[in-house]
Amino acid sequence: MSAYRLELCGVTKRYPGIVANDGISLQVGPGEIHAVLGENGAGKSTLMKIIYGAVEADSGDVLWNGEKVKIANPAAARRLGIGMVYQHFSLFESVSVVENIAVAMSGRFDLPALSTRIVRLSERYGLPVDPNRLLHHLSVGERQRVEIIRCLLQNPKLLILDEPTSVLTPQAVRRLFEVLRTLAAEGCSILYISHKLDEIRELCDTATVLRSGRVVGTASPKLVSAAELARFMVGAELPDVHRDPVALTPHPRLEAIGLSARSDDPFGTDLSDLSLAVHGGEILGIAGVSGNGQGELLSLLSGERTASADMIQLDGQPVGDLPVADRRALGVAFVPEERLGRGAVPTISLADNGLLTAHADGLVKRGFIDRQRVAGFAKAIISQFGVKCTGPAALAHSLSGGNLQKFIVGREISLSPRVLIVSQPTWGVDVAASAFIRQALIDLSRSGAAVLVISEELEELFQISDRIAVIYQGRLSRATSRTATNVEEIGLLMAGVGPAFQTAA
Amino acid sequence: MIEHLLVPILSGTIVAATPLIYAAIGELVAERSGVVNLGVEGIMLIGTVTAFAVAFAGYPAFVAGLAAAGAGALASLVFAVLALSLATNQYAAGLALTILGSGLSAFIGHNFGSASLKTIAKIHVPILSDLPVIGPVLFAHDAMTYLALAITAAVWWFLYRTKAGLVVRIVGEAPQSAHAIGYPVIFIRYLTTMFGGSMAGLGGAYLALAYTPLWVENMTAGRGWIALALVVFAAWRPGRVLLGAWLFGGVTVLQLFAQGIGIKVPSELLSSLPYIATIIVLVAISRNPQTLRLNAPVSLGQSFRPQG
Numbered sequence: 001m002s003a004y005r006l007e008l009c010g011v012t013k014r015y016p017g018i019v020a021n022d023g024i025s026l027q028v029g030p031g032e033i034h035a036v037l038g039e040n041g042a043g044k045s046t047l048m049k050i051i052y053g054a055v056e057a058d059s060g061d062v063l064w065n066g067e068k069v070k071i072a073n074p075a076a077a078r079r080l081g082i083g084m085v086y087q088h089f090s091l092f093e094s095v096s097v098v099e100n101i102a103v104a105m106s107g108r109f110d111l112p113a114l115s116t117r118i119v120r121l122s123e124r125y126g127l128p129v130d131p132n133r134l135l136h137h138l139s140v141g142e143r144q145r146v147e148i149i150r151c152l153l154q155n156p157k158l159l160i161l162d163e164p165t166s167v168l169t170p171q172a173v174r175r176l177f178e179v180l181r182t183l184a185a186e187g188c189s190i191l192y193i194s195h196k197l198d199e200i201r202e203l204c205d206t207a208t209v210l211r212s213g214r215v216v217g218t219a220s221p222k223l224v225s226a227a228e229l230a231r232f233m234v235g236a237e238l239p240d241v242h243r244d245p246v247a248l249t250p251h252p253r254l255e256a257i258g259l260s261a262r263s264d265d266p267f268g269t270d271l272s273d274l275s276l277a278v279h280g281g282e283i284l285g286i287a288g289v290s291g292n293g294q295g296e297l298l299s300l301l302s303g304e305r306t307a308s309a310d311m312i313q314l315d316g317q318p319v320g321d322l323p324v325a326d327r328r329a330l331g332v333a334f335v336p337e338e339r340l341g342r343g344a345v346p347t348i349s350l351a352d353n354g355l356l357t358a359h360a361d362g363l364v365k366r367g368f369i370d371r372q373r374v375a376g377f378a379k380a381i382i383s384q385f386g387v388k389c390t391g392p393a394a395l396a397h398s399l400s401g402g403n404l405q406k407f408i409v410g411r412e413i414s415l416s417p418r419v420l421i422v423s424q425p426t427w428g429v430d431v432a433a434s435a436f437i438r439q440a441l442i443d444l445s446r447s448g449a450a451v452l453v454i455s456e457e458l459e460e461l462f463q464i465s466d467r468i469a470v471i472y473q474g475r476l477s478r479a480t481s482r483t484a485t486n487v488e489e490i491g492l493l494m495a496g497v498g499p500a501f502q503t504a505a
Numbered sequence: 506m507i508e509h510l511l512v513p514i515l516s517g518t519i520v521a522a523t524p525l526i527y528a529a530i531g532e533l534v535a536e537r538s539g540v541v542n543l544g545v546e547g548i549m550l551i552g553t554v555t556a557f558a559v560a561f562a563g564y565p566a567f568v569a570g571l572a573a574a575g576a577g578a579l580a581s582l583v584f585a586v587l588a589l590s591l592a593t594n595q596y597a598a599g600l601a602l603t604i605l606g607s608g609l610s611a612f613i614g615h616n617f618g619s620a621s622l623k624t625i626a627k628i629h630v631p632i633l634s635d636l637p638v639i640g641p642v643l644f645a646h647d648a649m650t651y652l653a654l655a656i657t658a659a660v661w662w663f664l665y666r667t668k669a670g671l672v673v674r675i676v677g678e679a680p681q682s683a684h685a686i687g688y689p690v691i692f693i694r695y696l697t698t699m700f701g702g703s704m705a706g707l708g709g710a711y712l713a714l715a716y717t718p719l720w721v722e723n724m725t726a727g728r729g730w731i732a733l734a735l736v737v738f739a740a741w742r743p744g745r746v747l748l749g750a751w752l753f754g755g756v757t758v759l760q761l762f763a764q765g766i767g768i769k770v771p772s773e774l775l776s777s778l779p780y781i782a783t784i785i786v787l788v789a790i791s792r793n794p795q796t797l798r799l800n801a802p803v804s805l806g807q808s809f810r811p812q813g
Contacts, residue, residue, distance in 0.1 A: 054685060074687035090682035092675045094799045099671055104686045109668035134799075266794040 004066065005030045005189045006051070006158055011060030013046055020046040022213040023060070028158065033180065033190045035200040035221060037233055038210035039430045041400060044193045045087075047210070048160050051191070052084045053077040078104075083151030087162040089143050091135055093267070098131040101150045121152055125179050136267045140167040140289055148179070159183065160191045165199055166456065169289060170491035177203050195233070195431075196459075197226040211235055230431070239435040241463055243442045249280030253450035254301075254332075254419045255313040261300055269293040271300070271474040278419070278450035283441060284479060285465030286454045287490050293474040294454050295337075298423050301452070302334045303327045314419065329360065333417035335409055337424040337454075339401065343408045346397035350389065351378040353396050354411050361415065377414070385410035386436065402433030409437050413444050420444060423454045438464045458487055472496045508638060514758050515642040519650060522754030524549070524708040524716065524725075526653040528732035529739075529746045530660050531704025536736055537664065538697040539677040539804040543599025544584050545705045546729025547606020548577045552709025553724050554610035557617060560714060566625040570649065570710045577706020578699045580606060585698045589691050592808035603729070611722050622718035625649065649711050654747075656704070661743040673697055677802030680809045690809050705729065731780060738787030741800045745791070753783040 006028045013021040020043045028034045038044045049055040051062065053071035061068050064080055071077050074084070091100050098115045105114070115131040122129050127145045135143065144167060151159055161180075165173045180203065184190055194200055200207055200221045207221045209232045217232060230238045259274040271293050278284045288294060299305045301312065303324040312320035314330055322330075336342040344353045351374045355363055363374050378392035385406045389399050396404060405426070412420060425441065426434035442464055445451040454471075455461050461468055462482060469479035470493035477493050492498055528545050535542055542548075552573035560569040580602060587598040625647045628634075633644040664670040673693065676683045680690045712724045731753060739745035756779035764772050791797065 053687075074685065078687070086685065090679075090685040092678050092682065094678055095671065095674065102668060103671055103675055103683075103688075109671075136799075266798050 003029060004063070005032075006191075007063035007066075008047075008051070009061040009063065011047065011050060011057045011062070013043075013050060013055065013057050019213050021050070021057070024210070024213075024215055026208045026215065026218075028189045028191060030157075030189055031184050031187045032206065033184050033192060033204045035204035035207035036191060036193045036210065037195065037197075037200055037207050037221075037229065039195060039233060040402070040428050041212075041430060042210040042233075043213040044210055045162060048084065048162055048191065048193060051077070051158075052082060052160060075106075078106075078154055081155065081157035082160065083154055083156035083158070084160040085144065085147045085151060085162065085164055087164075087166065089147050091143055091146060093136040094134070096132055096134050097129060097138070097146050100135055100146055101131075101153065104150050105153065117153060118149060121149055125152065125182060126175065127179065140291055141169070141172050144168070144176075152183075156188060158189045158191065160193070162193045163195070164192075165194070165196065167290060169494040170458070170487055171495060173199065197221075197229045197233075200229070201226060209233055234431050236432070239432060239439075241435060241439045241442060243464075244446065246281045246446050246448075248282055249448065249450075251279070251316060252277035252313075253280045253315055254278045254421075254452060255316075256301070257311055257313065259297075259300060259307060259311045261296060261305065261307060263293075263296050264305070269296060269474045271296050274471075274474070274476045276452075276469060276476060276479065278452050280418070280448045280450050281445060282466040283445045283451040283453055283464050285461035285468045285482075286452065286471050286476070287458055287461050287468055287494055288454075288456070288471035289494055290456055292471050294423065294471060296474070297471065298334075298336065298421065298454060301421050302332075302336075328357065331415075331418035333357070333412040333415050333420045335405075335412055335420070335422040335425065337427065339404050339408060340397055344396040344404060347395060349378075349393050349395055350382070350387075350399075350407055351375050351392035353407070354378040354381065354392075357411060358415060381407055381410040381414055384414075385440065400430075402429040405429050406433055406437060409440060413440060417444075417449055419450045419452070421452045421454075424457075425453060425455065426457070426460060434460075458490060461490075462487065470494055510762070512638060512641050514755070514762065516645070517758035517761075518751060518755040519642070519646060520716065520754070521757045522750040523650050523653045524711045524728055525732050525735060525750040525753055526657060526747060527708030527711060528705045528729055529735040529750060530653075530657050530743060531701035531708075532732055533736045533739075533741055533743060533746055534660060534664070534673065534704075535694075535697045535701035536805060537677045537741055537802055538673045538694050539680060539802050539807065539809070540585075540588065540694050540698050540701075541595050541599065541733075541806045542581060542584055542588075542602070542698060542701055543596055543733065544580070544602025544606065545599075545701075545732050546725055546727065547603035547609075548580045548702050548705035549709035549712070549725045549729045549732075550606045550610035550723070551580050552577045552706030553713045554613045554709075555706070556710035557622065557713040557720055558613065560622050561617060561620060566714050567648075569714060570707060573706040573710030573713075574703040575706070577709070578703040580706070581698050581702020582695075584702070585695050588808070589694050589698065592810060595806050595808070607723065614720055614722060617720035620720050622714065624718045625714050647715050649707070649715060652707075653711075657743055657747050664743070674802075677804055680804050680807075684809075684811050690811070694809070705732070708732070727780075731783065734784060735787065738784060738791055740791040740796050741802065745787070749783055749787050752786055753779045756782045 004027045008024055008026050011021055011024045024047060036044050046055060050057045053073045053076050062071060098111050098118060102114055118131045127149055129142060129145050180190055192204055204221050207219050209216050255277045257275050259271055261271045263270050269292055300307055303322055307320040309318035309321040319327055340346045354377045355374050358377055363370055363377060375392045387407045388403045425437050441451055465482050467479040467481055468490060470477040470490055528549055532545055555576040556569040556573040559572045560566060584598050584602045587593045588595045627645050627647050630644045634640045672688055676690050676693050684690050735746055735749045739749050760775040760778045764775055
């Protein structure tokens with residue numbers, strides 16, 4: 001009988017062209033909170049899916065309470081007592097909370113009885129949720145509670161959480177940690193996957209660090225500094241961003257005045273009376289939990305949806321009623337949140353993807369595409385922004401997330417825009433590429449452009465923004481200087497607490 | 506006088522709606538799981554010819570009906586292998602099935618010339634069937650008519666009151682998530698597709714055994730397509746499918762009467778009325794985006810390949 005609840009020995013998983021997990025071994029004891037730390041693409045998610053039975057390992061053993069087990073599917077994992085909270089929830093929008101939970105439970109299908117159990121459990125752990133509400137009415141944080149409750153109802157002996165805090169406000173993170181500590185004290189082991197070093201140092205007993213599919217070491221995160229952990233994870237010194245203050249343009253380059261709009265999506269968020277102003281020379285960051293109107297705001301600013309002309313102004317010129325192409329022609333550039341399918345066409349080459357937004361920059365002559373210049377444009381971006389790829393002919397979807405994002409950001413910056421609007425600039429991007437992209441955004445703003453960044457990562461916003469505002473339920477708080485606020489204050493605003501959102505109702 | 510018109514119109518409505526109810530309720534279940542089978546028209550035709558052949562050979566009607574349901578399930582199995590296991594385009598595979606079905610039924614039906622069958626017996630309920638108006642309208646139909654209603658109710662109960670029905674709905678909404686929590690998405694879609702096929706087969710059988718028990722080619726006359734439209738415009742809800750089918754049946758019968766009394770409107774226009782009326786009414790009642798968003802299966806028509 002082994003003292004470990006879960007033990008992995010030499011687990012290997014290959015995908016065509018890549019070894020996702022290469023001989024991974026780790027041990028988790030009962031009641032231990034164990035971090036799996038690594039960059040995007042280090043193989044964390046694959047490893048968790050192997051433990052949860054969603055992916056089959058090519059070789060290696062999984063030991064559960066000292067016995068070798070074969071976990072063929074998630075149902076088998078649940079029978080052993082393994083629960084998983086996915087980063088992208090495995091929940092269903094069109095059905096109620098209790099139904100979402102019922103589909104994952106074995107046993108009799110008795111919704112009223114299950115509702116009672118849900119309420120009892122949610123009170124015990126301080127995870128309030130109404131079982132009869134339809135899921136699509138819930139905020140992201142509430143949805144995570146549903147996922148956690150769904151796991152807890154099955155009395156797990158091991159709970160896996162994949163990047164659980166990326167959708168939470170700092171205060172909600174603290175509450176989640178309390179729940180996890182309670183669980184661990186009750187003997188449940190926890191595997192906590194993250195790339196956020198501070199959280200791991202605060203919560204976890206042990207950390208296994210992965211890099212390119214291999215275990216590079218184990219550490220006690222409470223004993224080492226965040227910088228040491230970061231070096232461990234990245235394998236190099238962390239690049240830092242630098243910025244110099246510059247004089248702002250006297251008038252805002254981009255302005256939204258009393259922007260209100262109903263969402264196209266019946267489950268979306270309506271914007272109400274939202275105003276912002278970005279001057280040349282600065283970055284304005286917009287924080288907020290996803291689903292609070294970011295998508296709607298972005299589509300209005302980009303021109304995918306139009307508003308009345310005066311609501312959006314570019315250097316004082318009303319542009320609210322102009323479509324995307326006209327706004328681009330006036331010097332506005334965009335980097336949307338979805339890289340594949342919106343920022344770039346996955347199945348065409350980088351060169352053609354460059355052409356998509358830069359066609360007005362002399363790449364087309366008398367209606368004919370100048371192939372040489374198109375390739376040259378892409379080549380320049382590739383070298384200037386350090387995009388790792390086989391060349392301008394590489395298909396967009398063949399690039400890693402970080403490299404494709406560098407290309408897309410590079411393409412937009414190469415247009416020398418007056419205004420750049422970016423959503424989630426470094427979502428799913430590795431540390432080195434993130435730092436590069438952030439620096440590129442700062443440099444663009446310092447050259448006189450107005451940069452608006454919408455992000456859910458507070459750390460990022462505090463690193464690059466000059467001023468920060470918070471979007472909550474379609475309303476925007478007053479932007480405050482980065483140096484005059486802090487994570488705590490912004491976190492409260494993200495939860496809708498604070499005078500900034502009070503309206504005369 | 507009114508009674509003489511009203512009774513045949515209402516009674517005819519219920520009869521004309523029955524094949525649509527079968528085909529649409531089956532397709533509804535398949536679509537709820539994310540599978541759109543454009544082969545409904547072809548499967549109905551296969552059901553028609555199967556039922557006709559079996560009944561023509563002298564077997565009782567319920568055997569003919571069962572055979573038609575079986576043939577429908579088999580035909581949809583062909584579709585399922587292509588569209589679900591081999592992940593070909595569902596729309597293309599469905600269209601191919603429709604072409605196959607209409608060719609096959611014409612080929613087999615060739616042997617029947619214009620032979621006729623005895624229609625299946627009407628059920629006579631003591632007392633109820635003898636009531637004035639209500640009796641002949643509601644209580645003087647054959648067993649297949651009542652079965653269609655029973656199946657509609659059963660499908661409603663299944664989808665909204667059982668765990669299996671809930672699973673069908675979530676598979677249609679988010680197959681990746683359903684897979685992630687451990688449901689066999691493709692297997693479930695096989696079952697719903699074959700249920701849809703057997704119901705379309707039954708709908709076809711009804712045409713041969715009860716509606717026009719006389720062999721003609723292409724007996725379905727586009728009812729499979731209307732069934733498909735019904736499902737969409739009824740926002741994937743069983744009750745609205747029933748309403749839509751009755752509406753279609755009602756207008757069908759009304760325009761027949763109108764043609765019968767010689768109204769001076771081109772008969773082609775009158776014949777198209779049921780199609781137009783059904784679609785307009787269903788579009789009007791199902792316009793609410795909230796209803797659509799809640800009921801439309803998000804993954805409809807998309808192939809599923811489990812991702813690691």
